[in-house]
Amino acid sequence: NAGVTQTPKFRILKIGQSMTLQCAQDMNHNYMYWYRQDPGMGLKLIYYSVGAGITDKGEVPNGYNVSRSTTEDFPLRLELAAPSQTSVYFCASSYSGQGARTGELFFGEGSRLTVL
């Protein structure tokens, strides 16, 4: 059982470059999230999705885009990388419905991005 898989684990970008962080989950969860975490800080919500075809902004969406064409995948796109986007990015998923521990977030291992 893979859970939440993020790729790549590490990436260095030059200012102005674009890239996509991939996230896939195999738990049939309806909710998926992207967070970023700067050194020594808490997690900030970038975007989230409540199901295929439905996405919404979180706390810090500027500079990012997302799509959710399938239940399993939730890629995060950085269009014009800036040094301020240097961070660790975590993808998470959860099931929202009935039952014990509904809403529990399952996190990927993170993607460490450096923009130079």
Next chain:
Amino acid sequence: LAKTTQPISMDSYEGQEVNITCSHNNIATNDYITWYQQFPSQGPRFIIQGYKTKVTNEVASLFIPADRKSSTLSLPRVSLSDTAVYYCLVGLFSGGYNKLIFGAGTRLAVHP
């Protein structure tokens, strides 16, 4: 969305009980309270979740007073491996719109 407030850091010693309190004054009727633990270079992981009164599992207890404006995570007999950041989240978990915001967390350091 209910905003949470936690102490920035706490120190403890091995074998002691640690209580971390989270304030969430504007918690909504349908909101649940969940605590997560995060080790360096890892994503947070679920510890415990509750709605009211007391919840206990194999690793922690969660105490929620009747007004639900705060909650306390209790870690019994901590060890060095409990050194981590602990986050309190408040949100709607049952069939609702689930925008989960993390606060700054509490950095717990357990000393020998």
